[in-house]
Amino acid sequence: MSSTFGTLFKTTTFGESHGSGVGAVIDGCPAGVKISLSEIQAQLERRRPGQSRLTTSRQEGDQVEILSGLENGLTLGTPITLLVRNLNQKPSDYRKMANTPRPSHADYTYREKYGITSQSGGGRASARETLARVAAGSVAEQFLSLAFGVEIVAWVSQVGSVEGVLSESELETLLRYDVDFSAVRCPDRQKANLMSAAIEKAAADKDSLGGVISCLCRRVPAGWGEPVFDKLDALLAQAMISIPAAKGFALGSGFAAATMTGSEHNDCFVGNGVKLGTKTNFSGGVQGGISNGQSITFAVAFKPVPTIGKAQKTADYEGHEIVLEAKGRHDPCVLPRAVPIVEAMAALTLADLALRQRRL
Numbered sequence: 513m514s515s516t517f518g519t520l521f522k523t524t525t526f527g528e529s530h531g532s533g534v535g536a537v538i539d540g541c542p543a544g545v546k547i548s549l550s551e552i553q554a555q556l557e558r559r560r561p562g563q564s565r566l567t568t569s570r571q572e573g574d575q576v577e578i579l580s581g582l583e584n585g586l587t588l589g590t591p592i593t594l595l596v597r598n599l600n601q602k603p604s605d606y607r608k609m610a611n612t613p614r615p616s617h618a619d620y621t622y623r624e625k626y627g628i629t630s631q632s633g634g635g636r637a638s639a640r641e642t643l644a645r646v647a648a649g650s651v652a653e654q655f656l657s658l659a660f661g662v663e664i665v666a667w668v669s670q671v672g673s674v675e676g677v678l679s680e681s682e683l684e685t686l687l688r689y690d691v692d693f694s695a696v697r698c699p700d701r702q703k704a705n706l707m708s709a710a711i712e713k714a715a716a717d718k719d720s721l722g723g724v725i726s727c728l729c730r731r732v733p734a735g736w737g738e739p740v741f742d743k744l745d746a747l748l749a750q751a752m753i754s755i756p757a758a759k760g761f762a763l764g765s766g767f768a769a770a771t772m773t774g775s776e777h778n779d780c781f782v783g784n785g786v787k788l789g790t791k792t793n794f795s796g797g798v799q800g801g802i803s804n805g806q807s808i809t810f811a812v813a814f815k816p817v818p819t820i821g822k823a824q825k826t827a828d829y830e831g832h833e834i835v836l837e838a839k840g841r842h843d844p845c846v847l848p849r850a851v852p853i854v855e856a857m858a859a860l861t862l863a864d865l866a867l868r869q870r871r872l
């Protein structure tokens with residue numbers, strides 16, 4: 513029943529959605545890394561509910577406190593404890609649904625597994641747990657940036673059936689600033705408007721929408737990733753699919769590779785005077801489970817949010833058919849808030865592999 517991710521850069525998250533707080537303990541972050549608290553807070557702000565009309569109206573301050581492992585802005589090499597206290601608990605929103613497992617949420621499976629459930633909300637299955645990942649991920653990202661110059665940018669590339677498109681040159685220079693230009697976090701500005709309208713319509717219909725988040729990690733040195741079971745892409749897939757509501761992972765060309773020929777798909781090498789590069793990047797920067805020095809590119813598919821106000825015929829725990837119209841303040845679409853979570857899980861995966869490579 514572990515809540516720990518990573519081998520050397522090890523992150524454990526703790527806390528229930530409506531308990532006193534949620535946080536993370538990072539064990540294994542190297543000493544002497546300069547950490548900016550405002551960078552951690554900035555990423556938490558991007559995940560926070562209530563940030564725009566496209567997200568749940570729940571207001572959570574999500575102010576991070578660092579309890580250990582940092583002095584004068586530098587890591588000590590000891591466990592780093594990050595804590596966000598819960599200030600907006602409203603268990604009454606969930607009590608009305610206490611006798612009914614929400615369709616496609618984790619209520620039924622948690623009860624089957626543990627025989628006991630958190631008294632309110634989704635407990636550990638609630639997306640509130642992900643703020644701990646975002647805080648820890650920011651520490652990992654700051655380490656990666658200072659030690660290797662790694663840059664991670666994720667964005668919403670699809671909501672429902674609306675797809676955003678970016679050119680090669682837009683991708684090359686894409687920054688978080690461009691992503692955050694629209695509330696939906698899609699840098700294709702025209703499509704961003706269509707996506708926002710689709711989310712607002714779903715909310716008005718008391719329904720929800722899914723979509724896709726794309727991510728690229730620049731300047732990852734060649735050689736990171738273990739050769740067999742802990743391949744870089746395998747660990748990234750695990751990291752991404754562990755995000756609540758994430759249902760699909762595709763590295764580089766992903767499922768499109770299935771319909772291409774070898775001559776179309778091969779990333780032919782070119783010399784750049786120092787090391788080999790590739791002309792194309794269908795491999796998404798990973799070959800044989802090991803980074804090849806190109807940008808790592810991947811996409812994560814998210815399902816539509818399960819808790820919806822629209823009436824649904826389902827059954828309570830006793831098996832009686834009931835009509836459920838969920839109450840509470842839920843997201844009509846997780847995508848805009850999930851962007852920093854994808855970035856955080858990418859950073860935690862890469863930080864761990866960076867340390868594993870150093871130990872060789």
Ligand SMILES: Cc1cc2nc3c(=O)[nH]c(=O)nc-3n(C[C@H](O)[C@H](O)[C@H](O)COP(=O)(O)O)c2cc1C
Nearest residue numbers: 617618637638639756757818819842843846849850
């Ligand atoms: C940022 C974010 C916000 C979410 N908000 C909600 C929400 O308001 N209501 C809800 O039912 N599910 C929400 N979810 C999804 C549930 O947490 C998730 O569907 C549930 O834990 C079951 O896990 P699974 O979908 O991976 O099977 C959210 C997920 C994320 C990543």
